[in-house]
Amino acid sequence: MGFMRPMEYVGGKFLRWLDEAGELLLLFLQSVLWLLRPPFRFSLVMKQMEFVGIGSLGVTVLTGAFTGGVFALQSYHGFSLFGAESLVGSTVALALTRELGPVLTSLMVTGRAGSAMAAELGTMRVTEQVDALYVMAVNPVQYLVVPRIIASVAMLPVLTVIADFVGIVGAYVVGVGLLGINHGIFISKIIEYMDFSDISMGLVKAAFFGLILSLVGCFKGFYTSGGAEGVGRATTRAVVLGSVLILASDYVLTAIMF
Amino acid sequence: MSENGNIIELADIYKSFGSQQVLKGINLGIPKGQTTVIIGRSGGGKSVMLKHMIGLIKPDQGQVMVDGEDIVRMGDHQLNEVRRRFGMLFQEAALFDSMTVMDNVAFPLREHTNLSEKQVREKVSEKLAMVGLPGVEHKMPSELSGGMRKRVGLARAIALEPEIILYDEPTTGLDPPLSAAINRLIADTQEKLGVTSVVISHDIEGAYLVGQNIAMLYQGKIIAQGTPDQIRDSSDEVVQQFIHGRPEGPIEVI
Numbered sequence: 399m400g401f402m403r404p405m406e407y408v409g410g411k412f413l414r415w416l417d418e419a420g421e422l423l424l425l426f427l428q429s430v431l432w433l434l435r436p437p438f439r440f441s442l443v444m445k446q447m448e449f450v451g452i453g454s455l456g457v458t459v460l461t462g463a464f465t466g467g468v469f470a471l472q473s474y475h476g477f478s479l480f481g482a483e484s485l486v487g488s489t490v491a492l493a494l495t496r497e498l499g500p501v502l503t504s505l506m507v508t509g510r511a512g513s514a515m516a517a518e519l520g521t522m523r524v525t526e527q528v529d530a531l532y533v534m535a536v537n538p539v540q541y542l543v544v545p546r547i548i549a550s551v552a553m554l555p556v557l558t559v560i561a562d563f564v565g566i567v568g569a570y571v572v573g574v575g576l577l578g579i580n581h582g583i584f585i586s587k588i589i590e591y592m593d594f595s596d597i598s599m600g601l602v603k604a605a606f607f608g609l610i611l612s613l614v615g616c617f618k619g620f621y622t623s624g625g626a627e628g629v630g631r632a633t634t635r636a637v638v639l640g641s642v643l644i645l646a647s648d649y650v651l652t653a654i655m656f
Numbered sequence: 657m658s659e660n661g662n663i664i665e666l667a668d669i670y671k672s673f674g675s676q677q678v679l680k681g682i683n684l685g686i687p688k689g690q691t692t693v694i695i696g697r698s699g700g701g702k703s704v705m706l707k708h709m710i711g712l713i714k715p716d717q718g719q720v721m722v723d724g725e726d727i728v729r730m731g732d733h734q735l736n737e738v739r740r741r742f743g744m745l746f747q748e749a750a751l752f753d754s755m756t757v758m759d760n761v762a763f764p765l766r767e768h769t770n771l772s773e774k775q776v777r778e779k780v781s782e783k784l785a786m787v788g789l790p791g792v793e794h795k796m797p798s799e800l801s802g803g804m805r806k807r808v809g810l811a812r813a814i815a816l817e818p819e820i821i822l823y824d825e826p827t828t829g830l831d832p833p834l835s836a837a838i839n840r841l842i843a844d845t846q847e848k849l850g851v852t853s854v855v856i857s858h859d860i861e862g863a864y865l866v867g868q869n870i871a872m873l874y875q876g877k878i879i880a881q882g883t884p885d886q887i888r889d890s891s892d893e894v895v896q897q898f899i900h901g902r903p904e905g906p907i908e909v910i
Contacts, residue, residue: 521753522752525748525750525753526746526747526748526750527750527751527752527753529707529712529746529750530744530746530750530751530752532710532711532712532739533710533712533739533742533743533744534739534763534764534767534768535736535737535739535740535767535768536767537732537736
């Protein structure tokens with residue numbers, strides 16, 4: 399029977415995974431349902447927008463600037479081998495708007511806000527604050543989860559636009575300022591090769607990633623058990639699962655959209 | 657309400673968590689307008705039983721009747737209507753730690769009434785004064801001691817003037833004078849508001865003080881129920897060992 403063990407192990411893992419996927423989907427459906435029911439909690443949504451959006455501005459700008467800068471540096475070295483330095487600007491701009499902007503921004507926000515959502519909801523769960531909401535006839539999915547999802551879906555595209563822009567500025571500083579690419583060529587090639595759809599598709603991705611990171615963060619927090627240790631575990635898992643789902647769905651979305 | 661004057665009735669409740677069976681056929685009636693104290697060992701399922709009464713936990717089997725209606729089979733909307741008739745004080749108070757005391761106590765008022773902001777504030781101050789904590793409106797829960805938090809939790813629980821108040825270990829972890837103060841508060845609330853109260857406790861003196869009715873939970877079942885005098889005179893060895901706090905007897909301590 400020894401050879402059954404690995405099967406059992408894989409099967410067990412798979413079943414647990416299916417179980418979790420089902421619960422995540424259920425929480426999503428509940429959120430949609432509660433989103434449609436009054437009251438609409440405007441002030442809670444604004445508070446979360448401030449937390450997710452304004453609060454993540456710093457990391458977004460830093461991520462964008464350095465990514466754009468290093469990408470310009472790397473592609474300059476490659477492109478200069480066959481005299482295509484003029485394409486550095488457009489290459490960086492396309493990569494940023496289509497991929498790096500939305501993905502890196504979402505990963506940073508997952509680490510910052512997705513983890514905080516898991517920790518906050520997890521703490522509320524283990525200290526019975528979630529139960530207190532139920533007792534006071536307020537649905538915690540509507541009160542806690544829905545505002546975080548709305549705020550993330552709305553703010554991630556905004557942050558991504560900022561990351562895209564700052565990234566291109568970073569590439570410009572490195573490419574034109576440090577490496578001596580001609581200013582006019584750098585800009586004109588960007589305009590020549592980049593379509594509006596490159597930006598808009600990137601923003602659709604960002605909104606989707608916002609859904610993932612908030613849903614996963616809330617999911618892990620909402621179903622926390624086991625005290626302080628449980629909250630820690632929920633936080634870590636929210637970041638890991640959120641990041642993995644963002645990267646995996648990025649591939650699927652790219653294959654569908656472009 | 658059922659004919660026997662019970663506002664809540666647990667009928668044949670079974671509940672397991674994983675392989676551990678916590679409740680093994682609970683039958684218990686909570687008389688309307690009185691205070692019922694549930695005593696029993698720590699970790700013996702008293703909180704689980706209390707949470708069944710307000711639909712926070714659903715039984716594996718059995719009925720929870722509130723005013724003659726089974727809340728186990730209710731949908732969200734109906735259950736919320738029932739819950740508005742309840743107030744609950746949680747073990748660690750469960751105050752929202754991101755909100756001030758004012759916002760905590762005002763929470764149910766803002767959610768479920770159309771009172772103006774001024775009326776809400778007046779009501780909050782009134783409830784805080786009732787629990788002996790005037791003027792703490794602008795503090796955060798983290799700035800309060802455990803006993804103060806419990807009292808704020810009680811103010812929040814009675815904010816909507818509920819018909820039924822559930823207390824999950826209101827005196828556990830408090831010093832004796834404060835325990836006595838909380839017990840008096842429970843008795844006063846019951847007298848002033850004429851509410852039905854269910855109190856979970858392992859403080860036996862407190863139970864005699866506040867309860868018109870005492871029930872003992874042991875090994876997943878209600879093994880005794882009656883007035884404080886009846887419990888004191890119970891012939892059940894488990895009850896006797898518990899109320900006298902003796903280490904030896906039928907209850908296995910270690």
